[in-house]
Amino acid sequence: MVEYDRSQTREGPEAPGPRICIVGVGGAGSNVVDRITLDRIVDATLVCAHTDVRVLGHSMAPLKIQLGAELMKGIGAGGDPDLGREAALFSREQIRQAVEGHDIIFISAGLGGGTGSGAAPVIAEIAKNTGALVLVVATMPFSFEGRRRLAQAEEALELLQKRADALVLFENNRMGELILPKDGIQKAFNQADQLIAQSLRAVSTITTTPGLVKLGLDDLTSALANANGRCLFGFGEARGQNRGVEALKKALKSPLIDSGRLLHQTKNLLVHVAGGESLTLVEVEGVMKQLGRHVPDQTHILFGLGVDAKLGDAIAVTLISSLGLNQLNAHAAAAPPSEMLQPRAEVPAAAPKREAPAKKLSPPYAPPVETSASFLFKGEEMAVVPVGEAFPLNHGMPAEEKETEAVEQPMLMQDEPVAEESTAPIIESTPETARIPVRTPAAKELADAARGKESTLASVVARSVTLQTEAAPPQDDLITFDTPVVSTISATSTVIARKPAATEQQTFSLGEEDRGRFKDTEPSIVQGEDLDVPTWMRLKKKLRR
Amino acid sequence: MAKSTIYAGLEIGTHKICVVVGEAKRDGAIKILGVGQAPSRGVRKGEIVDFEKVQTCVNDALVRAEDRSDVMIRNVFLGVTGAHIESLNNRGRHRLPDDQTEITEDDVEESKEIARSVSIPQSNVFLHSVTRQYIVDGVEAVRQPIGREGRTLEADYHIIHGIRGRVQNAIRCVREIPLEVEDVVFNPVAAAQVVLTREAKMQGALMIDFGAGTCDYVLYEDGMITASGCVPLGGDHITNDVSMALQIPNGRAERLKVEEGSVLYDEVPAGEMLSIEDDTGLILGEVERAFLNEVMNLRTKEILTQVRVRVEDHLGRLGAGVYLTGGVSLMKGVDAVAREVFGIKVTRAGSAPVSGITATFENPQYSAPIGLIRYAQILDSEKPFLSPLKRLGRRMQELLSAVTF
Helix, strand or coil: CCCCCHHHHCCCCCCCCCCCCEEEEHHHHHHHHHHHHHEEECCCEEEEEECCCHHHHCCCCCCCECCCCHHHHHCCCCCCHHHHHHHHHCCCCHHHHHHCCCCCEEEEECCHHHHHHHHHHHHHHHHHEEEEEEEEEEECHHHHCCCCHHHHHHHHHHHHHHHEEEEEEEEHHHHHHHHHCCCCCCHHHHHHHHHHHHHHHHHHHHCCCCCCCCCHHHHHHHHHHHHHHHEEEEEEEECCCCHHHHHHHHHHHCCCCCCCCHHHHCCCCEEEEEEECCHHHHHHHHHHHHHHHHCCCCCCCEEEEEHHHHHCEEEEEEEEEEEEEEEEEEEHHHHHHHHHHHCCCHHHHHHHHHHHHHHHHHCCCCCHHHHHHHHHCCHHHHCCCCCCCCECCCEECCCCHHHHHHHHHHHHCCCCHHHHHHCCCCCEEECEEEEEEHHHHHHHHHHHHHHHCCHHHHHHHHCCCCCCCCCCHHHHHHHHHCCCCCEEEEEEECCCCCHHHHHHHHHHHHHHHHHHCCCCCCCEECCCCCCCCCCHHHHCCCCCC | CCCECCCCCCCCCCEEEEEEEEECCCCCCCCEEEEEEECCCEECCECCCCHHHHHHHHHHHHHHHHHHHHHCCCCCEEEEECCCCCEEEEEEECCCCCCCCCHHHHHHHHHHHHCCCCCCCHHHHHEEEEEEEECCCCCCEEEECCCCCCEEEEEEHHHHHEEHHHHHHHHHHHCCCEEEEEEEEEEEHHHHHHEHHHHHHHHCCEEEEEEECCCEEEEEEECCEEEEECCCCCCHHHHHHHHHHHHCCCCHHHHHHHCCCCCCCCCCCCCEEEECCCCCCCCCEEEHHHHHHHHHHHHHHHHHHHHHHHHHHHHHHCCEEEECCCCHHHCCCCHHHHHHHHEEEEEECCCCCEEECHHHHEEEEEEHHHHHHHHHHHHHHCCCHHHHHHHHHHHHHHHHHHHHC
């Protein structure tokens, strides 16, 4: 009789496990590596790479790489990704030596800063070239860190996406929900690190340990497959009676999943259930049934099951999925409006722009202030309601600017289809087009702004001011700079075409001020329109007669 | 239980704060004993922004209500609203164990439990969860499933929830008066109890409580509450629009809106002028009536459209049409605009089935506070088919005890 060793059919215990390497890049990355070192949760080579020699000194990682020692002289990259990249390129050889000979390389980095965003893509490339699988675990900056860091992070993200086999992305903003508001910042960061460390461990165990129902890297990538997706990750471990359901509950409690609500929209969901020898089929069934309540029918569930003696009598449930940024934001907007409604990008972007034109607009046409007031109550011109001027009390702007606006607003309104009859005193308008004089510096600036940050601008405008919903794109072509002092924008009478000039101008005037008595309240935003701003202002419909 | 019970309903509105004292008779009739009202300060869009001002106003209203009704008020039913309140329908499905064919109370409880275990944001709290119907083996509209044969039982729930902190704020504000809050009720749910007749509910009706701060709505279909919610836009927005369009202070805009305003501008002869006076009676300027009306029309139409957007799916099945109540429903022409927006029959309605000071209950401004009395009565009545509402009461008590300590 032929003896057949059944254990051979599985991955035998003697087969060496894959060699794993975890590289922490930059401040956030090294924190995660520290956490992993302290917890000893993964059997891997731990490497810490940083430009700042002080951080390296504190790091617990057994292997440390000082990036660009000669270039940086041990000083951090100071938030400049270019420096970070240079430094990493300088230390190419060292990095390669450190990561060589591993099967799976994890790179953990906090994007947005200098070293993290600059060096991580370089390291990813080097790692990729050694022939290993490269997984990147990255965090996006907090929104309070500002627009610039976010842009840097997004840039780095793009590079990483090309080079890594899989990208697990965490949103720091959501991490904030991990802890109670009164907890210290220390704890917040700790918790975030812990969560990332957990996810690293989970991903490495899932993809490497043998399982009854095995999940491979392919499953992981398909769970994470989502253009510009953010990772939804939940991990829970529980013991004792009802441990399966408890573990799932804990996993769902993860703020990145928002107690299961975010799972409603996912297309792919990776579920991994692991337990000790005592794991029963009924328990697994229970977990999956419970999970079924949170997941729509059409979701593709990638199910994995593993028995790991190390877990003892505990059951661990891991959920991994991803959601596009848009969906995530939509969800955030739909959910409790109080804390999440504040669009993250807008605040810093809008503020500087307001100031700039305010300085530039010296009022060449500044009429006596009465103009604006007088035409309100004179039958003929009553229809011309100066948009920016309507509620003078609420204007926080300097008087000079106010006046300019008062002149310009009526002019802008001219090109409205209905507008012909009501001509503002200053300029003549043909039925089809209206010529709007704009002082060159301001016009140029606006045009540049529109060109440079079309998308940001569009989003800012769309959110903050309802009038300009379809604003930005077509306009800059219309602006011509032929005269030195005054450039003319000719806008056709269609609403969209004339938006450009209007867009910019109104962004300044239709701020908080125009919400009247609702300026202190939470805005009622529906489809990007602030409904507290008077309807007539938004529709910008000429009031008849 | 006593033959009749006296309840007090408190509505902290954006325009006025109103305390209604009513006597609920055993036979279901309600007699209004007194109404105390005070203009509201420190409320925006249905939510309290300035505690102290609101408390003063509530006190005023309370004293007046006590005076008129000759009742000492200790407990109130508090009506709340606000943009944060949302609703959803959820269905809980329970499969009976294989060896059982008859539905028992436990099964019903189980299915309810499942239906209620809908995930709402952690910061939110259930305000109401009302059973709409039971479904046994796919057969809909079962009112009483216990004792029926079946394999699966589903419970259909309408769940109204809001942000815990904001609901608590309202409660805390009232408790400091001091007044005990017996129950918190979402305003339109209360108002619907007196505005909509049972028949209207069966035929399908949309009730819109068009108040100063918010526009709350409840939609009934086949006698079941199907949708409810709050659009954080109201009469205040109309006033604000007017004030900004005419560049006049808010108070004057409000007066102009109430006294002269209408939302119909087509028939207004061109050139008809209104004069605007300032505080000293000096004539500030003139404004064309059509202009004023159009500003108001645009906003009113928009607000109603916002409501329409939210109930779009159900509009086809409203036999009884739209019922408009609340302060803004007194505005001239608002029903015509509503008809234009919804395309179905529109009725302006106050609360109907009460007796007492007639002037009060005919006024749609008082629908919600009077509804609170009716709601309290329903909550306390022991008719078996209303038991879900009782359960709801218990839930509310849980909430309140959580709030207290």
